[in-house]
Each structure stands twice: as structure tokens, then as C-alpha cells.
Amino acid sequence: MSVLGPQKARLDHRPPEQTLSFVNPLAQGRVLVVSSVAKADGSRGAAAALACARAEMDVAMLLVDVGGKAPRPTLIASAAAQKLEARLAVHLSDHRVASRGQVCHIAVPAEVQGLEVAAAAATVARDRLTVLHVPSDLLQTALAAPNLRPSGALLRANLRDDRSLVALVARDLLNRGLAVGVLKRRLNWVAERRALFGVLPPGSPGGLPERLVRRLCGPPR
Helix, strand or coil, rough: CEEECCCCCCCCCCCCEEEEEECCCCCCCCEEEECCCCCCCCCHHHHHHHHHHHHCCCCCCEEECCCCCCCCCCCEHHHHHHHHHHHHHCCCCCEEEHHHHHHHHEEECCCCHHHHHHHHHHHHHCCEEEEEEEEEEHHHHHHHHCCCCCCCEEECCCCHHHHHHHHHHHHHHHHHHCCCEECCCCCCCHHHHHCCCCCCCCCCCCCCCCCHHHHCCCCCC
């Protein structure tokens, strides 16, 4: 895993199996945006893993999937996730909400109105972390949304094919004052499935590196 300071926006040339992070001081805010660059896959699983990384038995996190399928509840869900689901269901009755493990999931349309619903969901979640998974063509719109005000962004990217494009996107994000991480390889299948079920504890094999999570979320409570 390699780390770059905000004053150096060029890419590090370390082994390709590592995770690349662009470091910027964590801004105020509790919304993190996760998206992909070009044709890189696996951003949804990365978003779910990021939501899991700071979830606890008594504190559920929120995953908003823009353009995703309506989530289904799982057999295993924490009491905190169920409480957050109930609260969101009251305020956002037109959208399906589901508690999955230690994370509460909601899907919204891939359009400006969907981002407005995402902002409302983040408000209902209050001091909990909200991870917003957005398609690449809506990333700039999400960043500009006045009611979202994200503090960081995680990009799923293939540097071998899109290094120059990733550098441009990362530089733009850093200029916005965001903490930025780049996941160079898709999480493995087991880690993705556990994350999407809301049961991927931090430090799990195949999950997001803790140092990357700290850059985006800050230290654990």
C-alpha cells in the first residue's frame, strides 16, 4: 500500500498489487462517495466494505446505492441497523430500505432527484457515516450537490489502463479539499459478499486496508 501527501498529486510507482491512497486532511462531514474510473468494476463492493469498516453492534452505518437494485433484508441484522431502517422507512416511505448485518441499505434512482433522496437519507442518519455509491457519470453531480457535502471519495480504478485519467480525477478531488483513496484491485469475491451482507469487520482478509479506511473515515471510536 502506498501513500501520497496532498502536496504531491503525482502517482506513486510501487508494486501494482498494493492499494494507492492520495492523502488529504479529513474534512468535516459524514458522507463518503465511492465511484469507479472508466471501466473498472467492483466499486459497489468497495462501498459496502467502507460502510462496514466503521459499523459497530450499537452503531449502524448507511449505504446509499445510486442506481442500484432495491435491497432485501438479511436474516442477520443488528438492532442498530433495524432501528435505522425503521427511521428511514418513516421519512422515505417511497424507497425500499433494508437492514443488512450492521449496515442499512437504500437504493435511489440514478438521477438528480435520487441524489436529493440520498441527501435526505444522510440527514435522517444524522451522525452516522453515510457511504454513497454513485455511477461514474454522476460523480461530479454528486460532488456538487449542496446538501451532500462529502468529506472524502474512494475510487475503484485500473491504473494500468487509466493512470492519467485517475490522476486528473484525484487532483480535482484533492482541490475540493476531499480525502481521496484509489483501490487498484477489486476486492475478492468472499470479501465483497460479506460486505454486501453487512458482515465484513475491519481487518478482514481481502477487505479494505485499515490505513486506507483511516484516511477516509478517521480512526475508530
